[in-house]
Amino acid sequence: MMEKSYKGTDKLITGIVFGVITFWLFAQSMVNVVPAVQQDLGVSSGTLNVAISLTALFSGIFIVAAGGLADKIGRKKMTNIGLILSIVGSLCLVLANGSTLLIIGRVIQGLSAACIMPATIALMKDYFEGAERQRALSYWSIGSWGGSGVCSLLGGAIATYMGWKWIFIISIIFAILGFWLIKDTPESKAKQTGNTKFDVNGLIVFIITMVALNVFITQGAEIGWTNWVTIILLVVAIIGAIIFVKIESRKSNALIDFGLFKNAPYTGATVSNFLLNAVAGTLVVANTYVQEGRGFTSFQSGMLSIGYLIAVLAMIRVGEKILQKIGAKKPMLWGSILTLIGVGIMGLTFLPDLTYTVVVFIGFALFGLGLGLYATPSTDTAVSNAPDDKIGAASGIYKMASSLGSAFGVAISATVYAMIASNNGVDAAATGGIITNVIFAVIALLSIIFLVPNNAGKNEAS
Structure with a gap:
C-alpha cells in the first residue's frame, strides 16, 4: 500500500513529465514528418494515416x-511498464524499413501512453496535496499540451537536419x-472495494467497435465507400456501440461507468475535451x-506552430x-x-504565400491560447464533479476522450484532405480539412x- 509519510518531490514531477513527454512529444511527432517517413519507408499515405492514428x-x-489496473497492481509499476513499452515501440520505429515495424511500433506506443497517463495522474494525486498538487498537475498538463506543441517544432527540426528516426x-x-x-x-495502490473482477467482455467489444470505426474512417476512401468491406466495418461499429452501451449499463464493474455522464458538468467537460482534441487534425x-x-x-512547417507552443505553455x-x-x-x-x-x-488558402504564412502563424498562436486557457478549468471540472470513489475511472474516461478525440480528429481530417486533394488539388483539400476541424470546435x-453551469469550479477553487 501507499506510504503516506512520503511527500512528492520535484524529482518525481520531472520523471513523470519525462514519461508524459515520450508520448505527447515523440509519439505525436509523426503528424509533422509525414512526407519524410513516406519517402524513406515507401509506404502509401493510407498506411501512414493508419500508423499515425493507431497510437492515439x-x-x-x-x-x-x-x-483501473494501476489502482490494483500499483501506479509506479504501471508507469514503469509504460516506459518499457515506450522504449520497445520507439525501437520498432528506429528499426523499421517498411510498414510492418512502423505499425507494430505505433501500437506499442499507444499501449505505453495508456499505461503512463492515468498512472502518473494518480501518483501526483497521491503524493502531493493542496497547492503543491495543483502545481504538479499543471506541470503534467504542460508536459502533455506543451509536448504536443513542441512536437511540431522539434519533430520537424530533427526530421530535417538529423533524419526522422532520431x-x-x-x-x-x-x-x-x-x-x-x-x-x-x-508504490501507491488504491483501497480495494466491491467488485474488482476485470470487465474483459466489455473491453473486447470496445476494441472491436473502435478498431472497426477507425479502419472505416482511415481506409474507406481507399477501399471504396460503397465496397462491401467498408459497409461491413460500419455495421460492425454501429452494432458494437449499441451492444457495448447495453452490456455496460448493467454491470457493477463496467469498463466505462455511464452513470458518470448523469452529471452535466462532467459530461460537458469530457465531450468538449474529446472535440477540442479532435481539432488536433488541424496540425496534420x-x-x-x-x-x-x-x-x-x-x-x-514546424516553425509555423511555434506561436502555438509558446501560447499553450504560457496560458496553462x-x-x-x-x-x-x-x-x-x-x-x-x-x-x-x-x-x-x-x-x-488557416482555411484561407486563397491568400498569397507570405500573407497565408502570417495567417497560419497567427492561427496557430490563437489555437494555443485557446487550448491553454481551456486545459486546467476543463480537467478541474471533470475531476471535481466525479464521486470520490470513482475519481480514477472518471480521470481515465476524461483522458480517453483526449486520446480518442485526437485519433478520430487526425483520421477524419487526413481522410478529408486526401479525398479532396486527389480530385480538386491541395488548396481545396486544406480548406476542406480545416472546415472539418471548425465543425468540431463549434460542437x-x-x-x-x-452542459457546464456558470458556477462550475468556483466551489472547488482555493
Missing part, C-alpha cells in the same frame, strides 16, 4: 482499463531518464498542406488562476472561441454552453 487509438482504447532515439533516452527519476518513489492538415502546396520543409497557469477567480465555464468558453477562430483562419463550444 490504442491509448484511447486501453487507458480506462490501464487506469526523434525516436531521443524518445528512448527520455524514457530511460524517466525510469531513473521515479525509481525511489514508493496545415503541416501537410504547407509542405505539399507551399514547398515548406518539415522544419519550416493563466487558465488555472482564472478558474480560481471566476469558475470554469468562462475560460472554457473563451478557450473554445479562440481555438475556433485560430483554426478557421465543443455548444457542449460547454449547454
Whole structure:
C-alpha cells in the first residue's frame, strides 16, 4: 500500500513529465514528418494515416482499463511498464524499413501512453496535496499540451537536419531518464472495494467497435465507400456501440461507468475535451498542406506552430488562476472561441504565400491560447464533479476522450484532405480539412454552453 509519510518531490514531477513527454512529444511527432517517413519507408499515405492514428487509438482504447489496473497492481509499476513499452515501440520505429515495424511500433506506443497517463495522474494525486498538487498537475498538463506543441517544432527540426528516426532515439533516452527519476518513489495502490473482477467482455467489444470505426474512417476512401468491406466495418461499429452501451449499463464493474455522464458538468467537460482534441487534425492538415502546396520543409512547417507552443505553455497557469477567480465555464468558453477562430483562419488558402504564412502563424498562436486557457478549468471540472470513489475511472474516461478525440480528429481530417486533394488539388483539400476541424470546435463550444453551469469550479477553487 501507499506510504503516506512520503511527500512528492520535484524529482518525481520531472520523471513523470519525462514519461508524459515520450508520448505527447515523440509519439505525436509523426503528424509533422509525414512526407519524410513516406519517402524513406515507401509506404502509401493510407498506411501512414493508419500508423499515425493507431497510437492515439490504442491509448484511447486501453487507458480506462490501464487506469483501473494501476489502482490494483500499483501506479509506479504501471508507469514503469509504460516506459518499457515506450522504449520497445520507439525501437520498432528506429528499426523499421517498411510498414510492418512502423505499425507494430505505433501500437506499442499507444499501449505505453495508456499505461503512463492515468498512472502518473494518480501518483501526483497521491503524493502531493493542496497547492503543491495543483502545481504538479499543471506541470503534467504542460508536459502533455506543451509536448504536443513542441512536437511540431522539434519533430520537424530533427526530421530535417538529423533524419526522422532520431526523434525516436531521443524518445528512448527520455524514457530511460524517466525510469531513473521515479525509481525511489514508493508504490501507491488504491483501497480495494466491491467488485474488482476485470470487465474483459466489455473491453473486447470496445476494441472491436473502435478498431472497426477507425479502419472505416482511415481506409474507406481507399477501399471504396460503397465496397462491401467498408459497409461491413460500419455495421460492425454501429452494432458494437449499441451492444457495448447495453452490456455496460448493467454491470457493477463496467469498463466505462455511464452513470458518470448523469452529471452535466462532467459530461460537458469530457465531450468538449474529446472535440477540442479532435481539432488536433488541424496540425496534420496545415503541416501537410504547407509542405505539399507551399514547398515548406518539415522544419519550416514546424516553425509555423511555434506561436502555438509558446501560447499553450504560457496560458496553462493563466487558465488555472482564472478558474480560481471566476469558475470554469468562462475560460472554457473563451478557450473554445479562440481555438475556433485560430483554426478557421488557416482555411484561407486563397491568400498569397507570405500573407497565408502570417495567417497560419497567427492561427496557430490563437489555437494555443485557446487550448491553454481551456486545459486546467476543463480537467478541474471533470475531476471535481466525479464521486470520490470513482475519481480514477472518471480521470481515465476524461483522458480517453483526449486520446480518442485526437485519433478520430487526425483520421477524419487526413481522410478529408486526401479525398479532396486527389480530385480538386491541395488548396481545396486544406480548406476542406480545416472546415472539418471548425465543425468540431463549434460542437465543443455548444457542449460547454449547454452542459457546464456558470458556477462550475468556483466551489472547488482555493
